[in-house]
Amino acid sequence: MPKVKRSRGSGGAAKAASVPLAEQILQGDSVKPVTRVKRRGKAGEHGGGGEDEYVDERLSRRILEQARIQQEELEAEHGAAGGGEPEKAKTTVLGPSSKDRDSDTDDDEWPTLEQAAAMGKGEYCDEVTVNPEDEKAIEMFMNKNPPLRRTLADIIMEKITEKQTEVETVMSEISGRPMPQLNPRVLEVYKGVREVLSKYRSGKLPKAFKIIPALSNWEQILYITEPETWTAAAMYQATRIFSSNLKERMAQRFYNLVLLPRVRDDIAEYKRLNFHLYMALKKALFKPGAWFKGILLPICESGTCTLREAIIVGSILTKCSIPVLHSGAAMLKIAEMEYSGANSIFLRLLIDKKYALPFRVVDALVFHFLAFRTDRRTLPVLWHQCLLTFAQRYKEDLSSEQKEALLELLKFHSHPQISPEIRRELVNSKCRDVEGMQPVAME
Incomplete structure (x- = not known):
């Protein structure tokens, strides 16, 4: 006896089980037209309407509302609204459009004029506040x-x-x-x-x-x-x-x-x-x-x-x-050139990026600071801040001789708040040339 094909879904199985066996045999021998219903997503199963209902009322209302808003924006942009806001109709996008973008695409998307004006009040176009004392101290080294x-x-x-x-x-x-x-x-x-x-x-x-x-x-x-x-x-x-x-x-x-x-x-x-x-x-x-x-x-x-x-x-x-190689080469060059106050700012910012620097660059930075042992001028606070940042980031990449020389340097050029922190960082850290060396306790 041929096997009876089960219809899909639990409803069809239950219906076939309730029909007597003789009628099932007769139904299997006869040919029936197949009524195939195409399923377009799950909207017909879970929706409240008939089979042709694909989008519910709530979603349709939101789509129409967004389309209306976009149409109003386009009309305002091209001046078709008439009598609206003249300022909004002239909104211009800075920089090239997406169609005219060159092969060197970058991550910096250009803002609109309103966004650029808002940025102008912040970090880009606002006047930089400068401490007059720091400015005078830097001018001494110019x-x-x-x-x-x-x-x-x-x-x-x-x-x-x-x-x-x-x-x-x-x-x-x-x-x-x-x-x-x-x-x-x-x-x-x-x-x-x-x-x-x-x-x-x-x-x-x-x-x-x-x-x-x-x-x-x-x-x-x-x-x-x-x-x-x-x-x-x-x-x-x-x-x-x-x-x-x-x-x-x-x-x-x-x-x-x-x-x-x-x-x-x-x-x-x-x-x-x-x-x-x-x-x-x-x-x-x-x-x-x-x-x-x-x-x-x-x-x-x-x-x-x-x-x-x-x-x-x-x-x-x-x-x-x-990249670390470019930054390391720049730090090496800045450390070797004649000192000016701006050098300390650039060195501190590059040191604060926490690179894994080669020992050659670290040694050049140490010699840069040790060169001030014979300088009798009053060094600016920026110099002390740069030395503190260097001690915090690369204290364990220094040799014992370099640490002793830097501690001696603090006797010639000291700052009441920064120098004790530099001394603490240098003393309570390991050295690169001594394995397993315990930090030396401060006197």
Whole structure:
């Protein structure tokens, strides 16, 4: 006897069991039309309506409400509402749209004007409060005769003149004809780009500007656009393009000759840093080696870095993740250069990132502090704070001789609140050159 197929579900099984055996045999021999019902989700099983009811009333109401809100926003944005809020109709999104985003996409989404204004009241554009005593203490260690700061225009004009004289001489000796100048059409195009960048706020950039990093004479072309006349938003977009498409050595030149002078001038003029320039500094860390060589180390070597500049640039170090090799090399260079008050700020921020530093860098930091044994000047509080941070983070990476030398240093330069903490950290810790050594009790 053929096996009777059980229908799906518990209801079908119960119904088949109540039918007599003879009728079940007759039903199995006969052919019945199959009525197949398509199941579209579980809405028909749990909903209160019929089979065609897929979305309940509550969810439908929410969908319609959201659609109405979106329609009102679109009408207000395109000015179709008429008589509404004129300020909201002109809301602009800073930076490039998602369709125009370059290959170097980053995690920093640009805010709207309202959000940028709210940020402006906070950490980016607010005036940095500086302690006058700390500022005077740092000015004591500044370079009294700083070297003349050269801009991109000075260097490019000097190079153009030298190269032009040299090449024209060679070309005239070979062919007897002078070297051709830039095509007038090229000059006309990039003078137009200069006009665009001097008024740029948001949106797409000219394609002629985006191809500058691919040109062999990119510095000369960049000079035509006059970077000193760019808006802050244009400087950010330029930093995105050059940091992504230039090699590290060329990006370093752009940071040093274009971005850094603009940042320092903006801080000196307004006592704060523009939001777009701050984001440009942050974006420039896409190439950390070029950032340290083009921005941080030159500002330390200049000997004229103010406390306000050090705080603003140092906040970039605090907020961004930087590879240990680049940070270690920067700490090594800063520790070896001539001291200025800003050096202590940058060293303390890099030390506070808690890297596993090589012993070479740790030893360089120790020698940096020990060099002040013969310095009779009153050191600023920033120097003592830097030494305390170093003792807290790397006390167990020091040798016994280094600890003794640092303890002797505290006798020459001491601070009533900070020096006892430094002594406690050094004394109650292990040494790297003695295994199993117990911490020495304080006298």
